[in-house]
Amino acid sequence: MKKITFISLFFIYTSFNIPLEPVALTGKIINTDGKIKIKGELFEKEIKLQEDGTFSENITISYSGLYTISTEKNKICVYLCPGTELSINADDKFFNETLQFTGKASIENQYLIEKSKICSAISNESIYSLDEISFLSKIKEIKYSLLNLNLILKLFSNP
Numbered sequence: 001m002k003k004i005t006f007i008s009l010f011f012i013y014t015s016f017n018i019p020l021e022p023v024a025l026t027g028k029i030i031n032t033d034g035k036i037k038i039k040g041e042l043f044e045k046e047i048k049l050q051e052d053g054t055f056s057e058n059i060t061i062s063y064s065g066l067y068t069i070s071t072e073k074n075k076i077c078v079y080l081c082p083g084t085e086l087s088i089n090a091d092d093k094f095f096n097e098t099l100q101f102t103g104k105a106s107i108e109n110q111y112l113i114e115k116s117k118i119c120s121a122i123s124n125e126s127i128y129s130l131d132e133i134s135f136l137s138k139i140k141e142i143k144y145s146l147l148n149l150n151l152i153l154k155l156f157s158n159p
Contacts, residue, residue, distance in 0.1 A: 020060050020082045023060070023083070025056070025088065026056045026087045030090075031091050036070065037068075039068045064082065065080070066079055067079075073093075074090075076099065078101075078105075083104070084105045085103045087101065087103045118146055122139075
């Protein structure tokens with residue numbers, strides 16, 4: 001009886017085990033040390049770049065969510081989910097200015113980058129030295145920038 005129960009539980013478990021689709025990461029990152037690292041909660045992988053800075057890698061991840069991609073000098077948070085086909089292009093010397101995403105999940109990742117640029121104004125200590133009226137005006141400006149960014153995301157993600 002125990003063997004039948006064990007075998008039944010085994011078959012039930014394996015029937016719910018769905019194979020994960022790989023994430024296809026490609027791109028070109030120039031002016032770096034020849035490697036990038038991808039880190040998640042339970043995931044870490046180093047990808048070696050070709051001499052011209054290009055890379056192409058299929059990775060299997062266990063969850064949809066935020067992962068960190070880091071180069072020699074910079075790091076970014078990206079959203080990855082099974083089946084994502086994302087291309088990342090950048091110059092490591094001018095990373096924030098040249099970073100571009102294309103492919104599946106590019107809209108979500110562009111949103112994350114733009115949001116971090118807007119929110120970095122909050123972490124700038126000079127904002128806290130402003131007088132009350134200027135401070136509230138700056139916070140209002142940041143709030144409207146985030147709301148506009150959310151509106152743009154909704155427009156592009158719902159064709």
